[in-house]
Amino acid sequence: xxxxxxxxxxxxxxxxxxxxxxxxxxxxxxxxxxxxxxxxxxxxxxxxxxxxxxxxxxxxxxxxxxxxxxxxxxxxxxxxxxxxxxxxxxxxxxxxxxxxxxxxxxxxxxxxxxxxxxxxxxxxxxxxxxxxxxxxxxxxxxxxxxxxxxxxxxxxxxxxxxxxxxxxxxxxxxxxxxxxxxxxxxxxxxxxxxxxxxxxxxxxxxxxxxxxxxxxxxxxxxxxxxxxxxxxxxxxxxxxxxxxxxxxxxxxxxxxxxxxxxxxxxxxxxx
Ligand code: SF4
Numbered sequence: 001x002x003x004x005x006x007x008x009x010x011x012x013x014x015x016x017x018x019x020x021x022x023x024x025x026x027x028x029x030x031x032x033x034x035x036x037x038x039x040x041x042x043x044x045x046x047x048x049x050x051x052x053x054x055x056x057x058x059x060x061x062x063x064x065x066x067x068x069x070x071x072x073x074x075x076x077x078x079x080x081x082x083x084x085x086x087x088x089x090x091x092x093x094x095x096x097x098x099x100x101x102x103x104x105x106x107x108x109x110x111x112x113x114x115x116x117x118x119x120x121x122x123x124x125x126x127x128x129x130x131x132x133x134x135x136x137x138x139x140x141x142x143x144x145x146x147x148x149x150x151x152x153x154x155x156x157x158x159x160x161x162x163x164x165x166x167x168x169x170x171x172x173x174x175x176x177x178x179x180x181x182x183x184x185x186x187x188x189x190x191x192x193x194x195x196x197x198x199x200x201x202x203x204x205x206x207x208x209x210x211x212x213x214x215x216x217x218x219x220x221x222x223x224x225x226x227x228x229x230x231x232x233x234x235x236x237x238x239x240x241x242x243x244x245x246x247x248x249x250x251x252x253x254x255x256x257x258x259x260x261x262x263x264x265x266x267x268x269x270x271x
Contacts, residue, residue, distance in 0.1 A: 001031065001055060003089070006046075008060040011099060012067060012077070021075035022108075024085070026095035028058035031087045032115055032153045035215040036179050038207050039082035054152070059093050064102055072108035079112050086116035088152065097122060104128045113137060113176060115153035117162045126171045133199070134166050135174035139185050141193065148219060149181075160193055167197035178204035180244070180263075182234050183227050187248060195257070202260040203248060208235045238263075 006028065015023040028046050030039065033054020040053040048056055079085050085096040100122060103110065112119065112126075112134045119134060126132050136159040140146055146156050154162070163173040175198040177187050191201060208216065213235065220231050234240045241263040252259040 001057060002051065004056070004058045005061055006058040008062045010066070011060060011062040011095075012072070015078065015081065017078065017081060019076060020078045020081075020111075022072060022077045023081040024077060024079040024099055025081060025083045026060055026079075026085055026090070026099060027083045027087060028060065029056045030054065030083045031057055031089060032084050032150055034115075034150045034153070035219055036149060036206060036212050038209060038212070040209075040211050042082050057087070057089060059089070060095060064098055067099065067102040069103050069106035069108075072103075072106050075108045077103075077106075077108045077110045079110065084114050084116060084153070085112060086114045086118040086121075088116075088118075090116075090118060097125070100125045107131065109133075111135065111174075114162075115150060115159060117154040117158040120162050120165050123166055123169045123171070126166065127169060133172040133174055134163065135176050135200075136160070136163050137176040137178045138190055139177070139179055139181055141186065141189055142184075145184065145223070148223065157193075163194070164197045167199075172199050174198055174200040174202065176202050176204065178202070179206040180204060181206055182240060182244075183230060184224065188251065191251075191255070191257070195255070200258040200260070201252065202262060205241050205263040206234075 012022050012024050015021060028042060030037065031054065037053060043049065043051060043053060090096050104125065107130055110129060110132045112132065115137055126134055138156050138159055139149065141156050143155055163175065167173045175190065175194045177185065177190055180203055187203065217231060221228050245261050245263050248261055
């Protein structure tokens with residue numbers, strides 16, 4: 001892992017993600033190195049040409065006193081969008097924790113999203129926020145498959161245990177079933193495990209991008225060869241997502257869950 005330090009002009013930046021006003025990415029790069037990651041485009045924008053996603057990390061340096069909590073009142077802030085706020089090196093550098101400490105008095109709605117059990121470290125801080133929700137993203141409960149697709153993230157059950165603890169501390173939680181791997185992700189199993197302590201569920205399709213398609217297809221070819229043709233078809237035709245969306249909608253409605261389905265990423269839009 002190549003580690004560097006880079007000065008960030010601003011640590012809280014405007015977002016073009018729908019319904020998110022600002023994003024906080026305490027690091028550039030991501031130690032988790034997920035095979036499907038959509039954030040790999042950051043290599044181009046951050047002078048990392050030639051580096052491999054998952055093998056470099058810039059620790060952002062910034063002026064903590066420039067963070068003005070009141071500036072974000074009424075806004076939606078996401079922590080994080082192109083890295084994970086609770087990477088293994090967060091234990092050492094604590095960028096995420098320092099930012100949260102400074103933001104405590106904001107009246108923004110803060111959404112924290114991670115694949116790491118380290119998130120429980122900050123329960124004391126989450127309790128101080130007026131409006132915060134803490135979520136995990138998860139694709140599978142199968143540890144072996146998770147290790148293949150998200151080699152350095154916490155195990156799926158550890159992530160679920162983390163939001164269980166956070167929920168027990170009285171903090172709003174959510175489970176982001178993402179990315180959804182067709183014919184592999186078992187959303188019902190995940191919901192059954194999490195429904196006692198997750199206030200909301202959301203779903204996102206596997207997002208085929210030119211840079212991740214070879215890695216996804218090679219993984220499917222090696223570990224699920226019988227699904228390779230299905231994946232090739234799904235890559236071209238969004239019909240699969242429409243059918244799945246209807247199925248998940250019925251399931252969530254029956255269970256009276258609070259849910260949101262976002263099967264429109266990567267050029268797909270509901271027909
Ligand atoms: S944790 Fe998120 S940002 Fe990091 S590699 Fe995985 S998908 Fe990308």
